[in-house]
Amino acid sequence: KQEVTQIPAALSVPEGENLVLNCSFTDSAIYNLQWFRQDPGKGLTSLLLIQSSQREQTSGRLNASLDKSSGRSTLYIAASQPGDSATYLCAVKTSYDKVIFGPGTSLSVIP
C-alpha cells in the first residue's frame, strides 16, 4: 500500500533563507508527483507537477526533484519570503484512479 510522508511536519525559518521540504513515498510505481501550497482556510494551489519520467521541474524560486528509485522528492525554495508561509503538500498518482496526499509541512517564514 502506497504511503506518503513529509518531513518536517513544521518548519520556521528567517526571511531570505533557502530551504528544502521533503516528501517520501513507499512504492516507486507512480505516474507523477505534484507539489501544492495551501493557505489557511483556502484550497490547494498546484506549484509543480513532475511526470515519472522526469527528474525535476522549476518555477521561479521553486525547484522540485524526483528520485523514483529511492521514493523521494524534494521541494527547494530559494530566498524565502514571508509570503511563502503556508502548508506544502505533495501528492503521488499511483494509478488511474488513485492520488495519495502527504500530510503536509507547515512553513513559517519570519520577517
Next chain:
Amino acid sequence: NAGVTQTPKFQVLKTGQSMTLQCAQDMNHNSMYWYRQDPGMGLRLIYYSASEGTTDKGEVPNGYNVSRLNKREFSLRLESAAPSQTSVYFCASTMDWTGLRETQYFGPGTRLLVL
C-alpha cells in the same frame, strides 16, 4: 476565468439531513474530482469523473453520490448526513485524466459541520 468555484462555502446540517455540494469549472477541463480533508487524514478522494458522462468511486465513497451534470459541473450529494461526514470538501479539475495535462486546480472548499 473564475477557475473552480464551490457553493456553499459553509454549511451546518443535522444528522439525517441531506444536501448537495455544487462545483463548477470554467477552464474546459475534462476531469473533475471531489476530495475531503480531515485533520490527521490528509486529503482523500471521494469520487471522480474522468470525462463528461462518467463517474467512478475513489477511496472513501460510502455515504456520497455524485452527478456530472455537464462538462462544467460536478455535484456531490449527502443523502443522510452523519457526524463522520464533518469535513472540508474540495472540488478539483484537470484538463485530462492522464499525461502532461494533469495539473490539478482546486476550488476554495466547503466547510461542512454535521451535528
